[in-house]
Amino acid sequence: MHRLNSLEKQTALTLALVFSTRMLGLFMLLPVFALYGTELIGYSPLWIGLAIGAYGLTQAILQIPFGWLSDRIGRHKVMLLGLALFVLGSVVAALADSVYMVTFGRILQGAGAIAGAVLALAADLTRDEQRPKVMAIIGASIGLSFALAMIIGPLMAKWAGLSGVFWFTAVLACCAMLIVAFLVPRSVSKAPAAETLAVPASLMNIAKHRQLLQLDIGVLLLHLMLTAMFVALPLLLSQYQLAADKHWQVYLPVLLASFVLMVPMMIIAMRKQQEKGYFLLAISLLIVAMLMAFLANNLAWLIAALLVFFTGFNFLEASLPALVSRVAPAGQRGSAMGIYSSSQFFGAFIGGVLGGLVAQQFRFAMVFAVLAGIGLIWLLIARNLSVPARAQRLSLPVKLSSEQAARQLADQLAALAGVQEVTILLAEQRCYLKVSASQFDLAQAQTLVGTEQP
Structure with missing residues (x-):
């Protein structure tokens, strides 16, 4: 079905x-x-x-x-x-x-x-x-x-x-x-807990995973920029004689237009397998948008900056969790997504504090200049990002009584065509697999798991 x-x-x-x-x-x-x-x-x-x-x-x-x-x-x-x-x-x-x-x-x-x-x-x-x-x-x-x-x-x-x-x-x-x-x-x-919720035993390994760390830093910086921006943006819109109850007339068309612009980026990135290139392009759009907002001297220029920003933001907001899901080791997606979500919200907190500090010490427009610098740092970090091949995730129940039996089954499953990763959790009596759907034969794996005795 x-x-x-x-x-x-x-x-x-x-x-x-x-x-x-x-x-x-x-x-x-x-x-x-x-x-x-x-x-x-x-x-x-x-x-x-x-x-x-x-x-x-x-x-x-x-x-x-x-x-x-x-x-x-x-x-x-x-x-x-x-x-x-x-x-x-x-x-x-x-x-x-x-x-x-x-x-x-x-x-x-x-x-x-x-x-x-x-x-x-x-x-x-x-x-x-x-x-x-x-x-x-x-x-x-x-x-x-x-x-x-x-x-x-x-x-x-x-x-x-x-x-x-x-x-x-x-x-x-x-x-x-x-x-x-x-x-x-x-x-x-x-549902299998390890793929859904954070598992205490795996949190430290996930926190030290290089690729996942890059993505966690990425979402932290993304939401830092979003939150800090709104410390200054409403006041700048008001300075251009736009009444507070009219601000939605800016936000709504900008958000709709940015979504329209973002969708083709997503489609091209996936179809032409250029996800990393478009990922870096989206970060670059954030930097350009912040510089435009910093230099803006009229409402039209500021609106254009917002359109550029939200085009990049929407692309990254959709891409980051998908990449985390793909990068996360088999059986540890719940932990990876838990740390990712915490990083996202922590970024919002830091953004509010940073935006307030910069606005208080300098002027509101300076917030955008600082955010452009933060975006540049993220771009340098993301240059080393490795985008993994798309993989299907499966979980199969097992009946095992010892680590030796688990290791033996893991070796047998790893030898099957298309298997990228194998994780067996004895406590859950479940085997987690990351596989290439085009090469993997599920029936072979089910046969191995089904014939394995405690």
């Missing part, structure tokens, strides 16, 4: 709604806080940056622990706990009259780190061959929530003020809790 069944469709739709409503609440602050935060007690550019990026710190710290917890007490319980923390943080920020309490509220919002639990539940409820489709739907919902946040945030802030933005995010999170409680399917079985 090549289509999603009814359970998989329900899983994809409901989890995408949960994920996107939560991310919408987090993103809505980006286009408005630098403008409306000036009315808060204790205002300074540094504290604006801290408040914008604060959620990333707790997200980065708790992303992996919440995933582990969901494996022990259940996905639904962890998702409800995380969303409750998000509601609490939104209410604290909505009632705040100082930038310090808003920052504390953002920290609480970030403490609801449910991404791992959501993706693990998606894996639990989907077949191996359909899982990438479901993950893609959930991933696409994040991009949609960002686009909506750029529109709804300025309009909501104009209508109800900064507190109204936070009250709206609290309502969204409550709706997400109802979706989890009544609509999200409950799993009766768990």
